[in-house]
Amino acid sequence: MTNDIVVVGSGGHAISVTNVALSCGYTVISYVDDCQAGKKILGTPVITFEECYSIYFSHNICIAIGDNAVREQVFKEYKVKMASAKFPILVHESCVIGINTHIDEGTVVMPLANIGPNSTLGKCCIVNTSSSIDHDCKIDDFASIAPGVITGGIVSIGKRTAISIGATIKHDTSIGVDVVIGANSYVDKNIGNCMVAYGSPCRKVRDREIGEAYLT
Incomplete structure (x- = not known):
């Protein structure tokens, strides 16, 4: 679990973040997007926000959303609902x-x-x-x-x-x-x-x- 990471997002920015995460030695184990749930990105499953909250509550998380205000909103929501999660650099x-x-x-x-x-x-x-x-x-x-x-x-x-x-x-x-x-x-x-x-x-x-x- 130490080197696993969940990427919140499923667009082009999420793919770019995946590239950086791999460079840092992480393995992306899931993407999170309510609208794309059930699909796969680069062979990795996309899940809903609620699934992420319940399954990956203490994992590494990256908020891969390009819009700054939306990224802030989602980050703060995750900090509340997943207090044990980590947000690596x-x-x-x-x-x-x-x-x-x-x-x-x-x-x-x-x-x-x-x-x-x-x-x-x-x-x-x-x-x-x-x-x-x-x-x-x-x-x-x-x-x-x-x-x-x-x-x-x-x-x-x-x-x-x-x-x-x-x-x-x-x-x-x-x-x-x-x-x-x-x-x-x-x-x-x-x-x-x-x-x-x-x-x-x-x-x-x-x-x-x-x-x-x-x-x-």
Whole structure:
């Protein structure tokens, strides 16, 4: 059971997480998705949430859901209903992790990502393929960094904020909570809370509700 893990989710992100879990020496024994229960993914069964609660209450769990707010909701539900479950940190073997860097439970770091020294990644974050987080950065709980994102040093990214593919964030810049930064944007100034922003330079486009869907 020590090296077994249950992946909560059944989409493309769950497959990507599986790749990282295997790199870390885990064996995926089940996927969890009420809508896909009874099917198989990569030959592994998909079960319901209720089945997971009753069968795997003390196992390793990874919440492999791409939407940040939904991932937070599911993570908190599992913490209540499965108090003995563990949420391991998954870092692909090809990543570079700097000295004095702290990564919290449930976070997944995809292949070829770089995390600079003295940085902090919160709970259940996603740092995606070939992204680069430089020194002294803080990525707060449930935030996500898409493939190819580059940050300078001393960058702060708030809870549930999503940085989309190929965005670049200038050194010593802060982005608030519940923000979506559009693909290929260049963020050269601080960004507040609860907004959609994009462009080069990146600027606010509109307000955004907490929990508003952003993945299509």
